[in-house]
Amino acid sequence: MAYPRIAVLGTCDTKLAETLFLRDQIIRSGEADVLLLDVGRTPVQNNYINISNSELASRKSADGPSSLAQMSRTEYIKYMIECATSLVTELFQKGEIHGIVSASGSSGTSLVTAVMRNALPVGFPKFMVSTMVSGDVSHLVEETDITLMYSVVDIAGTNAILNQILTNAAAAITGAATAYCRNGGTTLANVAAKQRKKRVAITMFGVTTPCVDAIREHLESNYAHEVYVFHATGSGGKAMERLIREKQLDAVLDITTTEIADELVGGVLSAGPQRLTAAAKAGIPQVISVGACDMVNFGPRDSVPTEFSSPGNKRLLYEHNPAVTLMRTTQEECTRIAEFIASKLRDQAVRPDLVKVILPTGGISMISTPSQPFYKPESDTALFDTLERHLEGSNIEVKRDDRAINDRGFALLAAELLVEVVRKKEAEEQSDNEFKCSYQYMYSIKEEKKMEMEMEMEMENMPWVI
Known part of the structure; x- marks a missing residue:
């Protein structure tokens, strides 16, 4: 060596x-x-x-x-x-x-x-x-x-x-x-590509972990997929988007888009205003959900900005642990989150037919289901309705499912939706490769070269006036 x-x-x-x-x-x-x-x-x-x-x-x-x-x-x-x-x-x-x-x-x-x-x-x-x-x-x-x-x-x-x-x-x-x-000067993600495995990114938070674990197990057990889980802490979302731009990922299950809530409301885990753009611009298969969009993240309870504790704006807070305090998103904030997601997908998706949005109406996090502290159906309804309205006519499928995000059935549905769009792109690539190898393709290249030569000859014989 x-x-x-x-x-x-x-x-x-x-x-x-x-x-x-x-x-x-x-x-x-x-x-x-x-x-x-x-x-x-x-x-x-x-x-x-x-x-x-x-x-x-x-x-x-x-x-x-x-x-x-x-x-x-x-x-x-x-x-x-x-x-x-x-x-x-x-x-x-x-x-x-x-x-x-x-x-x-x-x-x-x-x-x-x-x-x-x-x-x-x-x-x-x-x-x-x-x-x-x-x-x-x-x-x-x-x-x-x-x-x-x-x-x-x-x-x-x-x-x-x-x-x-x-x-x-x-x-x-x-x-x-x-x-x-x-290793031949390859990145770890490219090793999966050499093994002919699809490199799939999934975004996860503590409150969406059961969903992501079920998806990862299903994809790796039943398909030639290698799954990369990104913790949606701001840097995690940025890292995933970077790897997409570097062409080190083939598909995305963006289950946990909570970083958008932090970007819009002022939490500490924002991934920036360009979140959701890389996969859309790359035209790779992606399934998107709204996991943990019911929360904005702060540090210890005393670090929550005072604007969220004023008499006219007293917010619902939940201590996830001593170092993390979660704040429930309002109906108006959920509307803004949905508008952000829809605008990124509509404006940036070069292949909207390879994008699917799936909405778990039974609860978008572990603590937003009935009897849990962040159960606010009016806020979630604003999120769902706004997304559907703004993506109407975009060729991006929006699908509602009445289960909660961490229900195993929902997780498997999300996984199979991704498999569906991955297979669609694979079929297109295979058809394209077959065409390029066909006689028709070779003949078209030959005719194109012939036309170029004829044009060159005509230019040489043309009487130029100086």
């Missing part, structure tokens, strides 16, 4: 010694090669730098190297993110790198993690040693799988503590890159 090659990114004008130490530890293992990229602001002369900051900066503009010094720090970081992302994407697509690692302070961390997020898919080994990763790191990782290691001491000169941490980081990225290279 060929050695894996690891991209080491460093701001060499400020972190040269530390970056070279990290590089040397990878080389010393004898198990990987290194490509060192200088993403610093000012040029550095060093024989171990494989791609200089000038080379990177020139990818976007010929005068990039000379203009970096005149840029503000923010401008330089944005500029270098674009340049480095372009190169790292190219290296990945050619199969020339199998892992990426860096050690930086705040500015370098922002730069390098952006490159990792923008250039590389989920499943590709990414490792970041930083002074900034002992607090809130959501802005660094977002919905990706970047592995973070706290540097403990500042990355400001090598010393016994930092050297040991960098040695550990070198060993970690070498091991991950070796495994990635051994």
